[in-house]
Amino acid sequence: MRRSPFSFADQYVLPGHSKRIEIPVARDALGAQFGLQVVVIHGRHPGPTMWVNAGLHGDEIAGIHIAGRLLTRVNPRTLRGTLLVVPVVNVFGVMNQTRYLPDRRDLNRSFPGSQRGSLAARIAHLFLQLVVQPCDYGVDLHTAGSGRRNLPQVRVSFAREEAVEIARAFGPEVILDSQMRDGSLRAAATQMGKLVLVYEAGETLRAEEEVVGRGLDGIRRVMHRLGMVDEAPPPPEKEALLCRTSQWVRAGRSGLANYMAELGDTVEKGQVLAVITDAFQTARVRVRAPDDGVIIGRATGGLVTRGDALYHLARP
Ligand SMILES: [Zn+2]
The missing domain is CATH 2.40.50.100 (RNA polymerase II/Efflux pump adaptor protein, barrel-sandwich hybrid domain)
Incomplete structure (x- = not known):
């Protein structure tokens, strides 16, 4: 039986196809439109639904590279399941090379947000409803905050056994059982029953190959572990340390x-x-x-x- 099209916002994506869809968010003072751009890759065959996002913090560039490169590696004709990729969530932050939104709010402290709240609250709400809601799994890409640098690590909640298994498949240096932070995407999505991995590596405003390549390989291994793709890079030689x-x-x-x-x-x-x-x-x-x-x-x-x-x- 043929797979149904994937319905996203007011559009449909046919099985075996991908589509870049822009959801309007706001206009700036000069009237230019800003939107949330989502690439929906709807595999020809059934399977899990997963999102990958970067740029919740606008100065964390490495994840944007990872998400973009992932798009070149996934073939909708062979994909099992559906992949939603959002290279930039905080468009305003990326344009200004800052962590925050123009009102100085931290988007990753603004979830679950609301339809009529601040700009941060609106983007958070929109992201949860459109991107997170239809998914089973998610990967949220970050670097350390300004003035710091992180060892490539994945943060999950050890409470869910499957989360540790999938984090192991990612293949970071360290897997950290980290507390949920109020207002974070991970906390809100976990509340909705989604399994979320947070990849933290490198530093702001940089996109080092070690950080980008490791993140890209990790996501491909997770997709392989979930049965979405047939091929993935081999696991790293050193197994991740569970902390x-x-x-x-x-x-x-x-x-x-x-x-x-x-x-x-x-x-x-x-x-x-x-x-x-x-x-x-x-x-x-x-x-x-x-x-x-x-x-x-x-x-x-x-x-x-x-x-x-x-x-x-x-x-x-
Ligand atoms: Zn961040």
């Missing part, structure tokens, strides 16, 4: 930071991770690991303020 908890290690004083530990390093409790000095090298404060663990995130700035998060330390 159940993480904490920030902060600067004990303000000053010039010399980082001694790198992303991916396994460190022991008491090990010196960084030394903070003043401009005259008269004062030195050592920042030590409060526990054993692996470094999954670090600050990049050479000048720090007391209390700044310098390292993100995760533990099995």
Whole structure:
């Protein structure tokens, strides 16, 4: 029996076809129209429905590269199931190279949103209704926030066994059981019963091949694991480390930071991770690991303020 067309907004996508559809969101002061652009790839054969989005935070460019390159790798004639790809959710943020929307709201703290709320609330609501609602699975692509850098990692809720299996298939360096954050896409989509992976890797405003390639390979492996495609890159040699908890290690004083530990390093409790000095090298404060663990995130700035998060330390 032939598969039904996929209905999206006011349009239909036939099995074995893909279509780029723009949903109007708002106009700017000069009247230019901004929209949410979604590529719907409706496989010829039945299977799961999955979305991949990037650019909830407008300065996190790596995910936009990943989503775009994914489009060149998926063939609607051989795909089983349906893939919805949204390379940029926060169009305004990307244009201005900033995390936020023009009203300084963080889109990833604005879910589930509402139809008549702020611009952030409206985009969040639209995204949930149109993109998340029809899906079984989702991948939300991020980098570390400004001034930080992340080891390629996948964040899921370990409460759902299937989530850990799919995260393993992705093949990151670390899989972190992370708490739901209020207002995040992951929290709202999980509430709707969707299984969401968050990929966090690299830093803002950059698209390094290691980060982009690893993310693209990971999504293709997840699609293979779900039976959507026949081919995927082989799994990485090193199996992902499962971490159940993480904490920030902060600067004990303000000053010039010399980082001694790198992303991916396994460190022991008491090990010196960084030394903070003043401009005259008269004062030195050592920042030590409060526990054993692996470094999954670090600050990049050479000048720090007391209390700044310098390292993100995760533990099995
Ligand atoms: Zn982000």
